Structure formats: structure tokens, C-alpha cells
Amino acid sequence: MYEHDVIVVGAGGAGLRAAIAAHEEGADVALVSKLHPVRSHTGAAEGGINAALRDGDDWTDHAYDTMKGSDYLGDAPAIETLCETSPEEVIQLEHWGMPFSREDDGRVSQRPFGGLSFPRTTYAGAETGHHLLHTMYEQVVKRGIKVYDEFYVMDLAVTDEADPENRECHGCVAYDIKNGEIVGFRANNGVVLATGGDGQAFDHTTNAVANTGDGPAMAYRAGVPVEDMEFVQFHPTTLPSTGVLISEGVRGEGGILYNAEGERFMFEYGYANNAGELASRDVVSRAELTEVNEGRGVEDEYVYLDMRHLGEERVLDRLENILHLAEDFEGVDGLVEPMPVKPGQHYHMGGIEVNEHGETCVSGLYAAGECACVSVHGSNRLGGNALPELIVFGAQAGYHAAGRDLGEALVETGPSAAIEHEDDLGAPVEPGALGPTDDDVAADGGERAADGGQLATPAETVERTVEQQRQRVERLKGRDGRNHAEIRDKLQKAMTRWVNVFREEEGLKKALEIIRECREEYQHVAVSDPSDTYNTDVIHTIETRNLIDVAETITLGALARDEFRGAHWRAEHQERKDDEWLKHTMVQWSDGSPELYYTDVILEGAEKAYEPKVRSY
Ligand SMILES: Cc1cc2nc3c(=O)[nH]c(=O)nc-3n(C[C@H](O)[C@H](O)[C@H](O)COP(=O)(O)OP(=O)(O)OC[C@H]3O[C@@H](n4cnc5c(N)ncnc54)[C@H](O)[C@@H]3O)c2cc1C
Incomplete structure (x- = not known):
């Protein structure tokens, strides 16, 4: 049996950041991952990281945009923490050597992204996630953090008490992919789940084959509720034949969506009269499918994304990777023809219920990154908001798993935070x-x-x-x-x-x-x-x-x-x-079956209280 203070399961952006944070606290940390760290799916992130860095921008505007994007289902305290802390985490990355794209005057570049009121998405070409992973992996290597790669974690080692709140997580069990041995990992302080997304639940997805929801499933079976699972993001620009993502960065740089009739449908049919192509992802995905369903799609399946007018120089400077993806996976030269795109599963807003410290209701079990739901994305995530979540809440989970007391979590976790199960919620199922x-x-x-x-x-x-x-x-x-x-x-x-x-x-x-x-x-x-x-x-x-x-x-x-x-x-x-449904859905495995209950959304932040408004772009 291997033994460490903190075991981090998963070595993508969230896992690496958690491991670094736990190590900073003096813990003996191990990363256990089914993939080598730099093969984690964070490496596929293209578009960028949102952070209010510039004069004229403010983290409170970022928080407002995020709350609006969430359709008022995000928790205000967690959103405020995300937006206030993201700039310092991005600056930390820069100090660690992340090669951000830059302006001529040397400042880190920022571009517009969907649903943002300011161009606040920092990026490294169209390979932001790749550079993020490599930058943090270097820090892991530098610190001598132990990495067990090609170890597949099969289950958590959790005690048996009837009430999950009384259970303790003491480690996990992994299958050593190289030789088939089954080995135990004992964690003296805590286990952090950072296992990423679960897009493989769908057959058209931007997610890698490794994104199989292992973390949420293991936590759920250990008695931890999963939160807001019904909220799945479908990205509007994926290549039809493979699901490979064409980054929102293309629209951020000025890319245009057309239907089969050559109409710029986001404006032509009033889907988003102000933001057009840069409306929130849910809005654009529905618009595209409506075009297809109403007979204005191409081959009854997709629409076109055009970046030809951006010019070769700009495309090569900022979106070169997109040219390769369109050519390699769809046989299309994005400089001379429009790219076919359609919505595909992309991201899961829901996940393991955690508070801002990454704690679950099971003592010693933490989670961070896409597998977790601290509730910053609510019912819809804004592009560029997942990567800051990884580094902000990955760090929190790492610090806390190592034993650092950062004060009261503003967002509670576990059944104790639940409001009574209400029978009048109109749930059509038992x-x-x-x-x-x-x-x-x-x-x-x-x-x-x-x-x-x-x-x-x-x-x-x-x-x-x-x-x-x-x-x-x-x-x-x-x-x-x-x-x-x-x-x-x-x-x-x-x-x-x-x-x-x-x-x-x-x-x-x-x-x-x-x-x-x-x-x-x-x-x-x-x-x-x-x-x-x-x-x-x-x-x-x-x-x-x-x-x-x-x-x-x-x-x-x-x-x-x-x-x-x-x-x-x-x-x-x-x-x-809003009268009925300003609530988080919790599904908890209880007595051999899933039980649904609901908790209140927190719209009161430290900065302000957010009043639900009609969401238009
Ligand atoms: C194509 C694409 C582009 C994106 N672009 C952006 C963007 O520009 N900006 C943005 O903010 N967000 C973007 N996102 C979303 C964002 O990249 C992801 O949400 C995020 O990278 C997930 O990071 P993670 O650390 O939670 O998980 P991952 O990076 O997926 O890492 C998961 C880790 O867990 C390990 N693991 C999983 N299960 C097990 C197991 N059972 N045992 C052991 N190890 C396990 C894996 O080996 C891996 O190391 C994009 C997503 C996709 C799919």
C-alpha cells in the first residue's frame, strides 16, 4: 500500500493546481492519474482563461456576467471568489512561465468571449490548455511531487456509517494499468478528486475518451450528493463528423455563423440582436438547431462558421490550431472555405457537491475542477470560465486537504445544507x-x-x-x-x-x-x-x-x-x-437508489445581491 498525506486523483488543470497547493502547505502529496498528466483533457482547451486584468475592467463585472450566464443558478459567494481570485491565479501562471499571447506593448492579450461584457479572456494562441498543463506540470516536477501515472482509480476507501456525513475517506484503490495489479493508496489527510468531465455519456462530444465521469460516480456511490447534473453544456461549434471543438475564440476574433441560405441567422432571425455570434453558448446552440429543424441547415445537419474575412495573418497569429483541426478532421481549409459546425456535448456544469474549500460531506474527501460543482456556472457556463475554476478552486481544495484553515466556507456542503425535500416541486417521477x-x-x-x-x-x-x-x-x-x-x-x-x-x-x-x-x-x-x-x-x-x-x-x-x-x-x-426553481438539484445514492432533494441558490454575495433578470444578449 502506498501512503501519502494527500492523494490527488487526476492530473489535469485542477489536480495539478491542487497538488501544488497541498505541497505548499508542507504535505507529502501524490498525483494518481489514469493518463500521464500532460495528456489530460485540459490540454485540449483552446480559447482562454477569463480574468479581469485590465484598466476599465473589474472583477465585479466578471461576476455579474457569470451570474447572468448561469441564468441565476450559480451561488453568488462562489462566483465572487472565482472572479476576484482569477486575476491573481493568472498572474501566478504568468510568473510560472506560461507563454500567454501578448500585445505589441508586452501586455498579456485578452479577447472577447461569449456572454462577457469586456474582452477579458487571456489566451496562449488557440492552445491555452496545453500551455497551462505544461506550465503547472513543470511546477510539479520542480517540487518533486510524486506522480503515479497510468493508475486507474476504481473506488474510494470510505467507511460504512449509515449517514454519509459520518463517513470518512481514507484513500482509494487503483488498477495499475501497466501490470494489472490492484493497489491501495492511503491518504493521511485527504483525497482530492479532480477527474474531469463525463462527455463520454454522449456520442457526439468534444471530450476525450478518458472523460468518463469516474469521480462523480465514485463520490456518488460513497454517499456524496451530485449537484445540478441536468445542466450539460452543448457547444455550438463542433465539427460534425468527430465532435472536435472549434474554439469560441474564432467567434471572439470575429468569426461569423451562416445558415445554408447564406444568412447571418443570429441577427436575421433575432436569436441575439445585440451579441449575435457571441451570445452565450446555450443561446447559440439552440439557434443553430432551430435553423436545421426549420430547413435552413446544411445537409439537414449543420451550419457554417466563417473566418475567411479575418485574413491569413490574423488567423495564423491567433487561431492557427483551428486551421489544423478543420483540415485534419473535416478536410476543410478554413482560410478558403467556411467550416461546418453543429452543437456537441462539451462540459458538465453539474458535479460532486462541494463547498468553496472543495470539501464534500464525507470527511477527508474533496473535489475540484469539472468533476465538482461548487456552483459557479449554474445552468450555463460562460466560455473561458472553466480554466479559472480549475486554478482557483483546485488551489482551495489542495490547501484544505493538506490541513490549512482558510476560514469559514461561504458555500455550505452536504445534507446539512439541504432544505427539506419538497413534495410540491412537481417532479414527474418517483x-x-x-x-x-x-x-x-x-x-x-x-x-x-x-x-x-x-x-x-x-x-x-x-x-x-x-x-x-x-x-x-x-x-x-x-x-x-x-x-x-x-x-x-x-x-x-x-x-x-x-x-x-x-x-x-x-x-x-x-x-x-x-x-x-x-x-x-x-x-x-x-x-x-x-x-x-x-x-x-x-x-x-x-x-x-x-x-x-x-x-x-x-x-x-x-x-x-x-x-x-x-x-x-x-x-x-x-x-x-424563479418562484419554484431557484434551487439546486441534489441526487444522492441512498439505500440502493437515487434520491432527489433540493437546496436554495445563494444570490446574496459579499459584494452585492443579484436580482434574477430576463436573460437576453
Ligand atoms: C475541447 C475543449 C476545449 C475547451 N476550451 C476551454 C477554454 O478555452 N477555456 C475554458 O475555460 N474551458 C475550456 N474547456 C473546459 C475545460 O478545459 C475543462 O473543463 C477542464 O480542462 C477540465 O479540467 P480538469 O482538471 O477538471 O479535468 P481534466 O483535465 O480532464 O483531467 C482529468 C484528470 O483525471 C484523471 N482521471 C480521470 N478518471 C480517473 C480515474 N478513474 N483514475 C485516475 N485518474 C483519473 C485523468 O487522467 C486526468 O489526469 C474546454 C473543454 C474542451 C473539451
């Missing part, structure tokens, strides 16, 4: 009736509850989890059964078909039915590759289980929320219902 079955829990690593009783020492808790996971892999390898890929494919298609930009009650119910079928079929899943060396069959099989859990919580939340807010559009409910 949550318990749709949840995972007891069979499922018993068949796949759920022995924890069956065994009962908290073990005496943290080390024994880790050892017991190691043994459970060893048996789990043996069981999967020792039987014939369904291949994970068929189940995953079915799940992804259902999510893309029914839980997409436009959502209808019947479709959501259909999706839930299919997700339950997938869960049932998963009872008979088997690993056919017997080897111990780089056995991706084992990993993908376990990931598929995680995707099923994540997909179910997304769909349950979406079905219950009978309003239209941010990225969550409902055919039957075309208004935002």
Missing part, C-alpha cells in the same frame, strides 16, 4: 422507483454495505476496498458475458437522442428506460481480454458502469426540473420559473 436495483449494487462492488461495520483502522478500510476491487476484476474476467462497448454505445446514443439541447418529457422518460436497460445488461458484462498488461478492456468496462450512474443522475434531474433555464430547455415548459 426517484426511488427509477434507481439502480439492489442486485446491481451487490453484483458490482457494493459489498461495503453488505459487510456492515466500520473497520478499526484507516489502513484496514483501504485494504478491504483493495480486496473488493480485486474480486470485482476477477469476477469480470472469469465469466462470459456482454461486452461493455455495446452497452456504452446504447447509452451514448440514448443520451444524445433524448437528453440533448432540446428535451421533451417523453424523450427523457425513454432515455431513463434505456439507461435502466443498460444497468440491467451491465449485470452480465464481462471482460474478454485475460491479460494483465495494458488491459484497456478492464478499464473501459469499469468506466462504463460510471457512465451509467452519471447518465441516470443527469436524466433524473432533467425530468424533474420542469422549467427552461440556461442549457436546460424543456419543450413543455418554456419559461424560467
